[in-house]
Amino acid sequence: MRAENYQQINHPPSHAFELNFGPNHPGIEGNYALQVQVEGDTVVQARADGGYLHRGFEKLMEQRLWIQNIALVPRICVPDPSPMEVCYSMAVEQIAGIEVPERAQWIRVMQLELSRIAAHLFTFGGHAATTGMYSPMFWGVADRDLILDLFEEFTGGRIYSIYNLPGGVRRELPEGFLQRVTDTLDYIESRLPDYDDLFFKNRVFIKRAKGVGVTEQAMALEYGVTGPNLRAAGLPFDVRRDDPYLVYEQLEFEVPTEEAGDAWARTLVRRSELIESIRIVRQVVAALPDIGGPLRTPIPNPLAWRVPAGESYARVESSKGELAYYVVSDGSEKPWRVHVRGPSSMHAVQVLEELVKGGRIEDVAQTMFSLDACPPEVDR
Amino acid sequence: MNMDAFTPWLDALCGRIDGMVVACSDLAQRRSRIDLPSEELTTLLEAAKGEMGFVHLSAISCVDWIEEGEFELVYHLWSYEQNQLLSIHIRVARDLGRFQSVYDLYRPAGFFERDIHEMYGLYFEGAPDMEKFILTEWNGPPPMRKDFDSEAFVGETFDWQQYNPEWLQEIVAAGGGVVVPPTEQRFSQRKKVDGPDWSGDHPQAKRGQE
């Protein structure tokens, strides 16, 4: 909401104050607002306010050719764009009945997991910053950049890969790329003790994060929470394992959980997941040289391609949780409907409103970041 | 988890609920689709949630079938017990503009129904909050409706950036210049030609100079 349109909520004269978090706030990935009422340092009421990043993607997608949307979807989630293009491609492939060549599936897994590592590093940084720790923030952003270097090399773009097409991926990996992936993963692994020292096992951080923004399992299930936030409440559910796609069935990885469901538990789950993702990428790196074949099942000329009438609900596990695309085709050159189910639309609205209630002002930002709330996913 | 229970349950459900159709059920792909009359929705949701553990409402999708005058609502349910996704499809009249909320059964509906109300103008009765969320400052029609032309809105509301760089001035001076502006070829703006125009003389115009 623009400042000039802001109308103060009339509340009874009391010692309650109203505070606006956002739409520009360092505790938010992007632009988002949380209007909170505080009594003293305690939040008594909260209301999420979205729309600052609304670009009408779902409407736009109804006006564009099937493959043009590939250039659009990564923009729905800036910190973790790859699942968007993979999930959209999967949805289209399901409707059109396109088999994706095996090599492309492995490469997609690598892309998704690298993207998850980058996203988690980013979240660590952001989370650390909300608790006043700026070195881990710089580290998170800087180390994420090393992953972006890899993305630049194999997809052609640092953030928005636009690397997938329905049917596969757009180009072959560069010469010697897998070695550089290994090197970068080695480096990031070697950095974990540093992160532990400064962040995960930092007493200050633990004190700040423990017990903050608790989602017990029952509540998490009730509110539709997914992803690391659900696993931090003890439910070992992961789309990759339980509704598998691509070649995840052939990969070995754990689904780490925590029980407490608080900010620290969520961060610990992400830390474990990052290690699992490194493990997955290493398996892909080891397997890829032996997986030949094409990278892409050719699709008809995209200027004329008509996806047969039908619908599909494609799901992937993004760094934030269950990401799904509901795509409907009426048999024309463009989608009839694309519904993006961003995982943050659950934990960034109703859950967030609930969690900050009763907490302290200084924990609001931390709660948001520990939930890994991604506003563009909500706004679309 | 009792994986074998799902299909019999689905079959039995058809007997219990009038007009329910299992459009497809692919257990290996973990996808099933049910079509049913909108008034039976709550019955089905209660059964799914209570009997088969479909506790997770993954999403509610709305599709505007404008020519049929209907909104299609799709409830995507996931059962952590069955590891199955159940898509429940119902149709509601577009004109009516209201439908019952399932918030009492599924809290996530709070977000999805609010979103659908905002984007499609379909009001959900019994929902806790139908306030605007994303389009706080929007007073136009619900934009996701098929009859709202967002590009026309953009065209009327915003100016196209005008450029006149030196290289273009030179080309114009030499007799060239902009021939096909992007709007003409933009897929969404492309004129839909229904068929040949036989009224006039045989057209000979060259495409390159259009």
Add this chain to the structure above:
Amino acid sequence: MREGDSGKSERLRHLRSLTEIIDVAIQFELAAAEFYQQLQPQVSKPLRWLVESLAEEEKDHAERLGKLRYHPDLYQEIQQQIETPVTNLRFSDGLHTPDPKLLKSDQDVLQYALSRERLAMEQYRALAEATEPGEVKELFQWLADEEIEHKSELEKRYYALVHRGGGV
């Protein structure tokens, strides 16, 4: 100056012989042009342009030779007396006129024109062969080359017409 005067008259004497050759050649070309001009109304209208263009060409050739005749360089260059070969008379052979009724088509007209050019070419070539090496021989050779040029130009038109089905 006397030397110069006598030198000049000497040159003129030679020149007259050379110019005579050129004059004959010019006459040949002009006669051809005239022939084509007279032929024009006698052939079918669609062929007239072709006959006319041939007349124009022959006139062009004559003009070209005319320019050569008065070219000042020629005065200085030519040192040699010519014995006009007997074959010179052959020019007249080329001047026979065909029956216009036989020239029914563009192909007929072109064939006739080609035969004329071939004749002239052969004539100059024979003259060149019968002449001692020197400027005069070169002149004949040059004239022969000119006719080859005319002939090959006509041949191109002929091929384009007959073998490629295109315009003349």
Add this chain to the structure above:
Amino acid sequence: MSDYNDEGSLLRPLRALSFLGRPAVTEPLEPRLAAEGYRGFHLNEHAECVGCSSCQKICDNAAITMVEVPELPNDEAKGIRNLRPAVDYGRCCWCALCVDICPTGSLSLSKEYVHTCTQEEIDSYFMLPNETGMHGTFYGKGWQKTETSDLLDLQRQEMGERPAELRVDNFDEIVDGFTPEQAMAEASRCVQCGMCHDACPTGMDAPEYIRSIYEGDLEQAVRWIYQSNPFSHVCGRVCTHRCEDACSIGVRGTPLAIRWLKRYAMDGVSHQRIQEITQEQRAAESTGHTVAVVGAGPAGLTTAWDLARKGHKVVVYESRQQPGGMPRYGIPEYRLPYEMLDRDIETITAMGVEIRCGEEVGKQVTMEQLQQEYDAVVLAIGLHLGRSTRIPGSDHAHVRSAVELLRQVTEEGTIEVPEEVVVIGGGNVAMDIARTVARLQRQQWGGVKTVVTALEAEENFLADPAEIREAAEEGVTICPSRGPQECVVEAGQLQSLRTWGVCSIFDQQGRFAPHYDEGDEQCHPAGMVIEAIGQMSNADQLLGDMLTERLEWDRGRLQVCENGRTSETWLWAAGDCVNGPDVVHAVADGHRVATSIDEVLRGALKHA
């Protein structure tokens, strides 16, 4: 699960102090180049780009504007436009779909990361990419089209055809036609650039009918086809398909089989339905004007078709026993079954065109009569006479003209051929007669001994490459670069054709000027020599001396204005006799002439 009870340590963060002892990470100030394959700013090889606008069509952000650059070549026949994409970097999203769809492969992206400027320099966001890039320095190509990323299908669907051994002894049509799957796949390759439309003499709406085929709506395709061509069955089979020469897919791949797609659409709709569809465009009322057309070939009948659907009464005079002109009397049936030609003609007569066969102008009826009886007359008599090389011996009775022989085959069904035949010529007519003779030889002699001698080297043959290939498959011997010198006759019997080798065929200006190697002499044994070289008309004979004299002529051909009108206000001329031989050109001409006549007649109506 991690150790949730870990309380953490206050001292552990101090370990980070060790970073003070580590060397600092420094990055140089110079701009660094991006990775290979980075999607930077656009590069465009202007010499390769054909201005097809595919980049503009795929751009989801409307970032591309097509700008006409007058200094660049513009050649409709070759499918080259002087349009080049200009990119608005306020809109571009660097997806590189433009690169991957580019039919020529001229587009790529650079390895530069950054462009920025002040508001005053905002014009710099709009640029015309060239070979060097937007900052004037070439840093190497980043994202380029690869085989995997290429979004176009460059390979044409293989047209099924009967193998040589099955076709060489009969006149059944050779090609099978596309299956629906093939047609769909072939149609899907089209990028709708419209180069084909611009190159087509009659401006066929090929992009539209290809799209209709792709959409499975063959009736709509037929509608689009009939927008510009009543000889749709004929052109779907034997058109010289200049459209395919201009097709931008053909720059790197095989051009779309536009002609076969047209054939597919026409064959896919019943004859009955085609007639119904074409009747949609018939004028409701008659104008009362009458037009006579001389010659029932493509030009004449197209004129008649156009005029008839506009409500004029049209009578076509045809000297031969059947209408169709060259498609019937010049094209062998294995390429164009008479039935398909008959269908086209039936569609035309169903529009109300009356065809009077066996009425030869100059004999049964005179031009003067036509002038008096009709409001306008169209001369569309084609080029039905074959030229002769007039080499020595070419006046022998067994030295024949190809067009006459082909006509004889059509009229009589077959002719007797000797065991050895030599054809002179390298065009499609030469191939037609050679392959016809080959079939007859197979029928009459059990084997093929047909030799084609042509002045041209094989790469310069005027004939379609497919024709040459198929002729060779059928046993015809192709002898390129042979110049005919003499038809050798001994004791009144034709023995052979004597040829010289051709060392060069064009002069420096590209004009036809064969040079022979007289030492390279061959004698091709021949019981018959067929001359398949130039063609001509007998317009002046048909017109009569008076009219011939009255009319204006241009280089031996009837002089017509751009609309096909002669110097006589009542007389128009169309087709091969004006433009030279080509069926689709004749159709185009027919339209042009009909439009002109219609305008004149309507003008007369207004003034009357």
